[in-house]
Amino acid sequence: MSPDALYVTVRAACFLSLFQACGTSFFLAAWGAGLPRSAGHIARLGRRAAAVGAMLVLAQQLLEAARMAGDYAGLFDGGLQWLALASSGGAAHGLQAFGLLLVMSGLPLPTPLGTALARRRCALALAGSVLAILAFTLTGHTSVAPGRPVLAPLLAVHLGIVAFWFGALAPLYLVLAHESQAAANQALRRFSAIAVFLVPVLPLAGLALAWGLVPGFAVLRQPYGELLLAKLVGFALLMVLAAFNRWRLVPALARSGHGGVALRRTLVAEIALLAMVFAVTAVLTGYYAPDH
Amino acid sequence: MQAAALSSAAGTDTPAPGLSYAWPRMFPGIKLALLAACALTVPLAAGAHAHLLRSTPAAASVLAVAPAQLQLDFSETAVLTSLSLERSGDPVRQKLTPRPGAPQARLVIELPPLVAGSYLVRWRALSADGHISSGSFGFTLQAK
Numbered sequence A: 001m002s003p004d005a006l007y008v009t010v011r012a013a014c015f016l017s018l019f020q021a022c023g024t025s026f027f028l029a030a031w032g033a034g035l036p037r038s039a040g041h042i043a044r045l046g047r048r049a050a051a052v053g054a055m056l057v058l059a060q061q062l063l064e065a066a067r068m069a070g071d072y073a074g075l076f077d078g079g080l081q082w083l084a085l086a087s088s089g090g091a092a093h094g095l096q097a098f099g100l101l102l103v104m105s106g107l108p109l110p111t112p113l114g115t116a117l118a119r120r121r122c123a124l125a126l127a128g129s130v131l132a133i134l135a136f137t138l139t140g141h142t143s144v145a146p147g148r149p150v151l152a153p154l155l156a157v158h159l160g161i162v163a164f165w166f167g168a169l170a171p172l173y174l175v176l177a178h179e180s181q182a183a184a185n186q187a188l189r190r191f192s193a194i195a196v197f198l199v200p201v202l203p204l205a206g207l208a209l210a211w212g213l214v215p216g217f218a219v220l221r222q223p224y225g226e227l228l229l230a231k232l233v234g235f236a237l238l239m240v241l242a243a244f245n246r247w248r249l250v251p252a253l254a255r256s257g258h259g260g261v262a263l264r265r266t267l268v269a270e271i272a273l274l275a276m277v278f279a280v281t282a283v284l285t286g287y288y289a290p291d292h
Numbered sequence B: 001m002q003a004a005a006l007s008s009a010a011g012t013d014t015p016a017p018g019l020s021y022a023w024p025r026m027f028p029g030i031k032l033a034l035l036a037a038c039a040l041t042v043p044l045a046a047g048a049h050a051h052l053l054r055s056t057p058a059a060a061s062v063l064a065v066a067p068a069q070l071q072l073d074f075s076e077t078a079v080l081t082s083l084s085l086e087r088s089g090d091p092v093r094q095k096l097t098p099r100p101g102a103p104q105a106r107l108v109i110e111l112p113p114l115v116a117g118s119y120l121v122r123w124r125a126l127s128a129d130g131h132i133s134s135g136s137f138g139f140t141l142q143a144k
Ligand SMILES: [Cu+2]
Pocket: A140, A141, A288, A289, B048, B049, B050, B127, B129, B131
């Protein structure tokens, strides 16, 4: 496996764990108090995701030097490691690792949630999540584009919604597995009440970013453009699943108490689809640039 | 607040409404995080993703005289992090990488004395956007 291929693999896995950690923090901050039986499980998931994410951020940073050299000997090249650390990617990885450490130290939540200590811990995890997401704006194409004052906030919004959405799927699964019918219904209803407004912003912000970064439609015939289209197709499929959830399974569960298993299955399918979109994004942002 | 209304309507097994209690407490944490992020968001460098515009010897060129130097012209300033030269038929790839220096748009590298043959140049460079770009091109040196 070439350093480039390994880097992109690690990057995709890093997206998964980082967005899981951040989204879990958002989920607990918003709805943790109404989930007496699952909050502990959800917090453990977030903590583990943050720990894995921090390790993958570190691995990505170390691999930068191997990519610079074109072979793994670069890992042991002090000059290249220093160059990688001093680059904008090094700053982003540093802030991401710091944010994930905050999430790790915030998420051993004392249950029941509602005590002052639990609130402080939750705030710490939330602050770490915000930092880890904002770190993405320190590097990459938005960081050097002329439209940075607009593009960087757009990227942060885009990624924040990704974290909120993706990061809520596994917690919702745990809610369905552990909570009472009433608590599960309530959590699902509250999540979809917010998701229905936020998720449509995701492709809008994404398209605005593409508009700011991509020189023209000719790019659609390059790998960069093809990967962008693949992301859109993945998103469209996800919307079909999400709509099925919202208008079929969630109401059925609320009405009759049936369909919990089907709902859990579609949650797993959504997670798998989003993981594929993350893999495409890792290739897109790790390898390619739009050619002029 | 809407969240409070929702949870009180929902039944008795919810001890505290989620959103309404949590968010106000989060604000100091969020403010701190935003401030720290703003401090770190000072412009790092100008420029973008570096593409190789042209080289001397040019890609696919056929030369009668051995070049003494290799010149690479990038679309943006970049740090050359790896450069190698491979003569087809030779098992060993020659590394030419200089110590990484300041970012430059034009890089000139001294070449060792070359014998006739077809050569492949591979390069890798770090751009201001943090991305590593890479590429390769070939040229042929004719026998005298
Ligand atoms: Cu780039």
